[in-house]
Structures are given as C-alpha cells and as structure tokens.
Amino acid sequence: MFASTFTADQIRAAEAPLLAAQEFDDQLMQSAAHAVAEIAATMLDNGRVLVLAGPGGNGGDGLYAGAELLLAGHRVEAHLPAGKAHERALKAFTAAGGNVLDELPEKEYGLVIDAMTGIGATGEPRDSLRPAIEFTNRSSAKVLAVDVPTGVEADTGTAAKSHIKADVTVTFGGWRRAHVLAPACGVQLLADIGLPGKRLYETLGDQIPEWAGDGPPLLLANRAVIPERFWPEDLYPLRQAPVLDIAPGAADDKYSGGVVGIRAGSDGYPGAAVLSVAGAVNATPAMVRYAGPQAAEVVRAHPEVVVTHTLEDAGRVQAWVFGPGAGTGDDAARELQWVLEQDVPVLVDADGLTLLTEHPDLRALVANREQPTVLTPHDGEFARLREVAGVGESDRMTETIALAQALQATVVRKGRATVIAHEDDPHSVYAVDAGNSWAATPGSGDVLSGVMGAHLALMHARSLGEEAALSGAVTVHAIAAQLAAATAFGDATAPASRIAEHIRPATAEAYHV
DSSP, rough: OOOEEEEEHHHHHHHHHHHOOOTTTTTTHHHHHHHHHHHHHHHHHHHHHHEEEOOOOOHHHHHHHHHHHHTTTTOEEEOTTTTTTOHHHHHHHHHHHOOOEEEESSSSSSSSEEEEEOOOSSSOGGGGHHHHHHEEEEEEEEEEEEOOTTTTTTTTBBBBOOOOOSSEEEEESSETTTHHHHHGOOEEEEEEETTTTTOOOHHHHSSSOOSSSSSSSEEEEEEESOOOOSSOOTEEOOOOOOOOOOOOOTTTOOSSSSOOEEOOOOOSHHHHHHHHHHHHHHOOOOOOOEETTTTTHHHHOOOOOSEEEEEEGSSSOOOEEEOOTTOOOOHHHHHHHHHSSSSSEEEEHHHHHHHHHHHHHHHHHTTOOOOOOOEOHHHHHHHHHHHHTTTOOOOHHHHHHHHHHHSSEEEEEESSEEEEETTTTEEEEEEESSSSTTSSTTHHHHHHHHHHHHHHHHHHHHHHOOHHHHHHHHHHHHHHHHHHHHHHHHTOOOHHHHHHHHHHHHHHHHHTO
16 A cells, blocks of 8 residues: 655665667666657647656657657747757757757747656756746746656755756656655656566565665655546556544444543643544544643544643543643643553644653653654654754655664654655655645644544554554545535635544545545
C-alpha cells in the first residue's frame, strides 16, 4: 500500500542495464517521451504547446514528446533556454514540423512542458533558466513537468526560490522523493517505461537493499486526496495511504474499541478542547474521555463524551492526547508528566511540544517510555525542538529522521507533505502528500490531534501497526479538509469545525477507496 521512492543514483543505476540493451539510439528516451505526449494530449484543451527543453535527457524527453504531438496534429513550439538541446531529439522535433523559438514569446499557450532540468539538478537554477521559469509561472497555461519541476531537487523535494509550479508531473519507472515531498509537483503520475520484455520498474527493485543499516533511507510515499481521473490508463497516481478499519467487531463495546483520553483547552483557548474532542468523536466509535477545565463546554458540544476536570479522575484509556491549548505553565508541565507516565500510547501536540522544548526532564521521560510517543509539530514547532535536541539543519526528511532519533519518539512533521519518522527505524520514513492545502487554517491541527489520538487508541486496543494509525489519520484529515472546502460553486474556506464535521465521510471515503 505504500509506494517506494528512489534517489537519483538509484534511478540511474536501474536505467543503466536498459540503456545498454537498447536496440536503437534513444529507445528508452522515446518510451518516456511517449508517456509525456500521452498526458500532454489529455491535459490540452486547446491552444499551442510550448516545450521548454534543456540540453540533457529531460530536454530530449520533451522534444521527442513534442514531435509526437506534432505528428498527432497539435501545434507545438519549443524554446531552448540554455541555447542547446539533445541533438537527435531536436532533429526529430524539427523534422516533424516543430518551430524552435529564439526568444520567449509574448503569446499564450494551452500547455507548457517543463523539460529544462533532470533529476540531478540541485540548488538554484542557472540564470539562463530564470526567464523561462518566470514566464511559465505567470502564464495561464497548464504546466506539465518531466520527472521533476525545474528548481525542485529530486532527492529532497527542496524547492529553490526560483522554481516551476507544475499542475502535473510525469515520471518514469519509479517515484522520486520529491514527488511526495514537493507540492510544486502538483498531481504526480508514473509511467512504467522500458524495453520490450524489460521494464524499468523491475530493475528498480534491485536498488533497495534488505535493511541492515546500509543504503540511503527508504521513503515510502502516499497521497491523501486523489484527483478525479483525467490521465491515460497506463499512467498511475500515487496511492492513498492505508486507513484503519474502524468498524467495531461483534464482541466490541464502547470500552474495547480504542478509548482515547484528551487533555486540551484552557480558559484562554476553549475552542482547542472542543475541536480536538470533535476529531476524536468522529474518528472511531469508541468512547472519548475529556479531562480539563473546559469540561462543561466539551460536553455541551458533544454530549456523548465522558468529562472530568482532572486527569486522575478520567478513568481507563488506551491512548492519551495532550497539548492543544492546554497551556505552558507549571501546572501544565506537571499534567504532561503525569500523562507521559501512563502505560499507553501518548500523542503530544501544540502547547505540549512547547513544554518539551522548555523542560529537559520531560524530554528525558519521552525518551525512556516503552509505549509509543508521537510528537506532531508543524515546521515552526519542529524548528524549536530541533534546536534544543541539537539536530542540524538540512532538508525536511533528513531533519525529521534525525529528530526522531534524538528524542526517541515518533515524529509526525505536519504540512502539505507530512513526514513520519520512527525512533526505532532510521532506515525508513513515511510521507503523505495531502493533495490540498485547505487544512492550513486555525484549529485544524487540534482536529488532527483528536483523529490521530483515536486511531492510536484503536491501534493499541487491537494490537495493530502504528503506521496505518498515523498515515491513515493524516489521510482522513486531508480528505475531510477537501470535503469541507467543497461548495456548489467550487472550493471555498474550510474552517476547522467544518473539517471536524467531515471526518466521518472522509473516513468512509478513505477506507472504501
């Protein structure tokens, strides 16, 4: 259910035997170009196509694709920002009737194919490419990137200040890490290219060693919201993450299906309690217990919740959520200590993360727990935790792995691309591209804490795998944000309370996809 991603070096190593086995020059490149042309024709409603071609193999993919589109009757032009191109591909393009423009045009296009740089490009693009990047980003044309958008690093997903924002990115054989880590990729599509009887995907499997501490970390990727199908049958999108089956069994009751306890909210932030509880109530059928100063508000909003004012009176739970709006004073620190001392999974969010940043003794308690501890920082909270843990600054994936090791906890680094790293496995990491950014709104993280806490409790109750609980909760939350944004007139805002209301249909959609 999780899709493997590959580094640029792994892709090149897998391509090498195929390139050596080619029956004619550029056979593999033309296989890739056919996939580019296929999706380009699907994306093109009307108007001209502009191919922005670099001098390497990606530029060759773009130009061969342009030639195929020309032969199919489309109007295609090309521009070479570097002043040169793959010679055989350029010859094929011009032989098919393609026009090569010396300068960027002023006219509009229906589609721009970004084939300027390949998977080895890092850092800021060369100055010669920047006018084409700016032209593309201000254009009204749809944008199709080949392999990765220009200005996006394939191995890290890091986007340069100057980079192309693609509507669709088509890649070949296997996913690159950027396809899940970089929102600039847009919708990601995979073509299994190769030679007759020999496919690139088959050779890529040899590039992933059995994990014994060697090789680069394996990034496993998923997407939450899959767009309505518009692509050809032989192209594939990133798959959706697996989601826990929340249906109660015949022997289950309200106490056995994953009871979650929530300590959230304060007099200053009463809404955090209501939102976190709402996420949990809508996530699974089991009981939700609330302990804290907003007990009256919580039970008024959700009468099915069992509420108390103190943690000690909450009763038995199978996971705890601590942090949203809970405060950062001494009393809150003592409460977090109590929660961390319980022999159940614990999720720490928001104010709880601030407390961990400020209290070394609480971090030590996290490191010594036997039950799972899940920390859910956004990038700002992550930076503060990284600093106190002594983790160096790098790309999002590498940092997240390092912080999980330093704190001896599972780290769920939230964002458009959520990265999940576990303290007991530095050689594999998970990422989920939400597929939308509607959850970037106040309180949505509180809702996610409740959803994920309920999933952790269900995991603990049924002795299930932690990964489905975490990536599945992220997926459900992202789908709920998309559903919450939908109106009869198109997408609009998705307030956190509305996201919480859509957790139930999102769960059904994710599980039955």
